[in-house]
Amino acid sequence: xxxxxxxxxxxxxxxxxxxxxxxxxxxxxxxxxxxxxxxxxxxxxxxxxxxxxxxxxxxxxxxxxxxxxxxxxxxxxxxxxxxxxxxxxxxxxxxxxxxxxxxxxxxxxxxxxxxxxxxxxxxxxxxxxxxxxxxxxxxxxxxxxxxxxxxxxxxxxxxxxxxxxxxxxxxxxxxxxxxxxxxxxxxxxxxxxxxxxxxxxxxxxxxxxxxxxxxxxxxxxxxxxxxxxxxxxxxxxxxxxxxxxxxxxxxxxxxxxxxxxxxxxxxxxxxxxxxxxxxxxxxxxxxxxxxxxxxxxxxxxxxxxxxxxxxxxxxxxxxxxxxxxxxxxxxxxxxxx
Amino acid sequence: xxxxxxxxxxxxxxxxxxxxxxxxxxxxxxxxxxxxxxxxxxxxxxxxxxxxxxxxxxxxxxxxxxxxxxxxxxxxxxxxxxxxxxxxxxxxxxxxxxxxxxxxxxxxxxxxxxxxxxxxxxxxxxxxxxxxxxxxxxxxxxxxxxxxxxxxxxxxxxxxxxxxxxxxxxxxxxxxxxxxxxxxxxxxxxxxxxxxxxxxxxxxxxxxxxxxxxxxxxxxxxxxxxxxxxxxxxxxxxxxxxxxxxxxxxxxxxxxxxxxxxxxxxxxxxxxxxxxxxxxxxxxxxxxxxxxxxxxxxxxxxxxxxxxxxxxxxxxxxxxxxxxxxxxxxxxxxxxxxxxxxxxxxxxxxxxxxxxxxxxxxxxxxxxxxxxxxxxxxxxxxxxxxxxxxxxxxxxxxxxxxxxxxxxxxxxxxxxxxxxxxxxxxxxxxxxxxxxxxxxxxxxxxxx
Ligand code: HDD
Ligand code: HEM
Ligand code: HEM
Numbered sequence: 001x002x003x004x005x006x007x008x009x010x011x012x013x014x015x016x017x018x019x020x021x022x023x024x025x026x027x028x029x030x031x032x033x034x035x036x037x038x039x040x041x042x043x044x045x046x047x048x049x050x051x052x053x054x055x056x057x058x059x060x061x062x063x064x065x066x067x068x069x070x071x072x073x074x075x076x077x078x079x080x081x082x083x084x085x086x087x088x089x090x091x092x093x094x095x096x097x098x099x100x101x102x103x104x105x106x107x108x109x110x111x112x113x114x115x116x117x118x119x120x121x122x123x124x125x126x127x128x129x130x131x132x133x134x135x136x137x138x139x140x141x142x143x144x145x146x147x148x149x150x151x152x153x154x155x156x157x158x159x160x161x162x163x164x165x166x167x168x169x170x171x172x173x174x175x176x177x178x179x180x181x182x183x184x185x186x187x188x189x190x191x192x193x194x195x196x197x198x199x200x201x202x203x204x205x206x207x208x209x210x211x212x213x214x215x216x217x218x219x220x221x222x223x224x225x226x227x228x229x230x231x232x233x234x235x236x237x238x239x240x241x242x243x244x245x246x247x248x249x250x251x252x253x254x255x256x257x258x259x260x261x262x263x264x265x266x267x268x269x270x271x272x273x274x275x276x277x278x279x280x281x282x283x284x285x286x287x288x289x290x291x292x293x294x295x296x297x298x299x300x301x302x303x304x305x306x307x308x309x310x311x312x313x314x315x316x317x318x319x320x321x322x323x324x325x326x327x328x329x330x331x332x333x334x335x336x337x
Numbered sequence: 338x339x340x341x342x343x344x345x346x347x348x349x350x351x352x353x354x355x356x357x358x359x360x361x362x363x364x365x366x367x368x369x370x371x372x373x374x375x376x377x378x379x380x381x382x383x384x385x386x387x388x389x390x391x392x393x394x395x396x397x398x399x400x401x402x403x404x405x406x407x408x409x410x411x412x413x414x415x416x417x418x419x420x421x422x423x424x425x426x427x428x429x430x431x432x433x434x435x436x437x438x439x440x441x442x443x444x445x446x447x448x449x450x451x452x453x454x455x456x457x458x459x460x461x462x463x464x465x466x467x468x469x470x471x472x473x474x475x476x477x478x479x480x481x482x483x484x485x486x487x488x489x490x491x492x493x494x495x496x497x498x499x500x501x502x503x504x505x506x507x508x509x510x511x512x513x514x515x516x517x518x519x520x521x522x523x524x525x526x527x528x529x530x531x532x533x534x535x536x537x538x539x540x541x542x543x544x545x546x547x548x549x550x551x552x553x554x555x556x557x558x559x560x561x562x563x564x565x566x567x568x569x570x571x572x573x574x575x576x577x578x579x580x581x582x583x584x585x586x587x588x589x590x591x592x593x594x595x596x597x598x599x600x601x602x603x604x605x606x607x608x609x610x611x612x613x614x615x616x617x618x619x620x621x622x623x624x625x626x627x628x629x630x631x632x633x634x635x636x637x638x639x640x641x642x643x644x645x646x647x648x649x650x651x652x653x654x655x656x657x658x659x660x661x662x663x664x665x666x667x668x669x670x671x672x673x674x675x676x677x678x679x680x681x682x683x684x685x686x687x688x689x690x691x692x693x694x695x696x697x698x699x700x701x702x703x704x705x706x707x708x709x710x711x712x713x714x715x716x717x718x719x720x721x722x723x724x725x726x727x728x729x730x731x732x733x734x735x736x737x738x739x740x741x742x743x744x745x746x747x748x749x750x751x752x753x754x755x756x757x758x759x760x761x762x763x764x765x766x767x768x769x770x771x772x773x774x775x776x777x778x779x780x781x782x783x784x785x
Binding site: 057058060061063064065067068069071072073074075076078079080081082083084085086087089090091093094096097098100101102103104105149151152296297299300303304307308311314315318319321322325326 | 400401403404405407408409410411412414415416417418419420421422423425426427428429430431433434436437438439440441443444445447448449450451452455456472504507508509510735736737738739740742743746747750753754757758761
């Protein structure tokens with residue numbers, strides 16, 4: 001296999017990891033805020049705090065890992081995306097910064113403030129929205145080359161229906177992923193009230209997720225027919241993803257096997273995400289940059305892959321320990337120390 | 338707009354602002370885990386709950402500073418590509434390896450920090466809990482190690498050849514082992530430990546200054562002053578090596594800091610002073626032979642002056658003040674912490690004086706100022722290069738619009754984060770005074 005393909009696959013895997021665990025986090029923040037509004041806070045607060053507290057910093061590292069790896073394996077992407085994305089990504093950074101630090105401030109220091117809880121909840125939805133712009137830009141049509149320099153076409157980006165369908169998909173899938181995970185988590189904790197409420201949320205957001213995904217495929221056809229055809233060539237992956245979607249929803253409806261329902265959701269998103277990624281091949285930014293002309297030299301690529309394997313050998317046991325102590329430790333989840 | 342839009346200037350300002358803010362929290366993030374480990378270890382060994390409580394309280398405060406360190410670090414990591422896309426495209430080919438390894442170090446640290454913070458009461462055996470802190474301290478030190486390597490590379494790039502604008506013969510390991518690396522890494526690490534120790538000592542000194550006489554604060558002050566003294570001595574020694582490194586590999590940076598305009602032997606060191614209209618040094622303190630000693634360890638050695646560097650490649654002369662402030666603070670902190678240690682051993686009364694405690698309180702803020710001055714010196718002293726000898730700052734910057742707006746956006750962010758973190762830290766410890774906490778622990782153990 002090409003080093004290029006290995007590189008992009010590893011990075012794509014990390015991005016996927018980030019999307020899943022960050023979605024859980026972002027959605028949890030939103031449900032917290034929403035429960036404040038609907039006076040159901042006592043039901044949800046405990047379960048959400050239990051899960052989030054020990055892992056929030058790890059979530060952030062997944063993102064850092066992705067963009068640092070991107071610059072390492074594909075230095076030219078730093079040039080193209082760096083030049084073009086100054087404004088949207090800066091806004092994303094500010095939101096991440098406020099949300100991340102305030103989580104720590106509130107949990108370990110200050111008292112709960114209502115305003116903070118709302119800001120926290122809303123920021124959790126705005127972050128995926130602002131970061132999803134990166135994917136939109138990669139589709140082509142929003143970047144021009146002027147005097148040899150890439151320039152973002154703000155107006156076209158803002159008024160494109162594709163942009164907004166991707167934004168909507170990012171938001172609804174955050175809520176869907178998060179609610180499904182937390183349902184399973186509450187089930188392990190034997191917290192009936194929280195489980196029932198979260199299950200309702202999960203079901204409520206499942207339909208919009210499927211709808212938004214379908215909408216994007218339609219938009220693609222209008223926006224960029226070549227990219228649309230690439231996606232259609234891989235229809236079976238997306239169909240399989242749909243099967244897992246049905247399984248998750250069915251399990252939720254049957255009020256059974258919540259953990260299996262969550263894993264089925266992970267498979268559903270993994271299939272869709274990798275299907276999308278494969279359809280994007282070989283472009284990093286359509287049509288200017290492919291993984292081949294953006295790739296680093298062989299010496300660096302080899303060094304990065306060796307470092308990656310060594311680092312991973314170190315991380316896997318540690319992540320396993322973290323999960324054992326907090327995620328899958330029934331005593332902890334239920335409220336023990 | 339009221340200013341002429343120049344993305345280079347705004348990119349420089351924004352990078353400098355983010356780094357100057359990040360480094361406050363980053364330095365604490367590198368140093369404090371070691372201090373917590375030392376306190377907890379002594380507490381376990383002496384079976385003294387004061388030290389255990391020290392470790393606990395520091396760890397709680399540490400969470401707040403880590404949070405700001407992490408989010409501002411994420412900001413600088415992305416800003417490197419957003420503001421310096423040309424530089425990152427070139428640098429990515431050669432120096433991406435340590436940047437990549439840094440994320441692993443952070444990852445490692447973040448995982449164990451999460452575990453450590455949530456398992457204070459989970460282990461029967463406190464030693465097991467302390468073990469969890471070791472990966473945190475190692476991860477923090479290694480992240481500083483790797484990121485400093487990147488910065489060292491910017492000063493003395495190597496490990497590649499530039500042939501007709503194309504990069505060839507790339508060797509990532511040689512790039513990491515560049516000549517600036519050893520002194521830079523050692524200096525950054527020793528100053529991080531030193532600064533963290535003094536910051537913690539400052540807190541204790543402040544309590545004593547305010548009239549609180551609890552033995553808890555005395556123990557904290559004594560321990561941290563001792564650690565601070567050890568790392569100050571290390572810092573001065575490594576700082577001296579840094580000077581020798583500069584003399585050999587980056588002479589124009591040293592010459593600019595010393596206002597050493599002509600190459601000469603038996604060079605004196607000039608402290609402070611100012612330049613008059615003709616560019617003559619006025620009012621400075623001149624220490625004969627000292628620059629020759631700093632640069633080559635020999636009072637008669639020849640030291641290269643600024644005249645050897647083409648005019649348009651000379652760093653700005655104001656770095657002189659950054660350097661002098663850093664060195665003055667380093668000398669002062671070594672002296673005052675050594676003096677305090679000695680005075681405690683001798684039982685001198687001065688250590689109980691309020692005014693003396695106030696002087697000790699100043700050491701934390703001073704160390705932090707020295708960190709900032711050191712970085713300003715190192716960064717402005719590299720100008721006009723972003724990659725010394727290969728790429729000018731003006732060629733590395735982005736061509737994008739709205740960098741000025743982003744500068745204001747981030748300035749606002751740092752004001753909010755800085756203020757909030759200070760408020761939260763103060764509240765956290767005011768709400769929960771040491772005496773109260775000691776009493777609570779005694780109560781839990783049924784001693785009441
Ligand atoms: C508590 C902070 C602190 C203190 C007391 C000192 N330094 Fe320092 N110094 C730093 C904090 C620092 C730093 C922030 O860590 C820098 C900035 C970049 C770097 O590599 O380290 C630095 C850079 C730096 C450099 C430039 C290295 C380069 O650009 O490659 C030199 C020559 C010295 N220092 C020398 C000294 C000497 C002779 C000191 C004697 C007292 C001293 N420093 C005290
Ligand atoms: C963390 C402590 C640091 C501080 C306080 C700091 C400070 C600064 C300042 C003040 C500038 C502006 C210089 C000017 O405009 O003349 C600057 C520029 C810069 N620094 Fe640093 N720096 C730090 C570490 C680093 C590290 C570790 C790296 C690289 C990995 C780095 C990369 C840069 C870059 C790319 C620029 C912009 C180019 C330039 O102006 O030279 N800095 N920094
Ligand atoms: C241009 C230079 C720098 C870059 C690109 C950078 C990058 C980062 C990133 C991405 C993070 C967040 C990691 C996470 O999400 O866990 C971070 C946090 C941190 N950085 Fe920086 N950093 C720079 C300068 C420095 C320097 C010079 C030091 C140390 C001397 C340093 C030490 C730290 C520490 C200790 C933290 C996290 C706080 C903690 O977890 O303990 N950084 N940095």
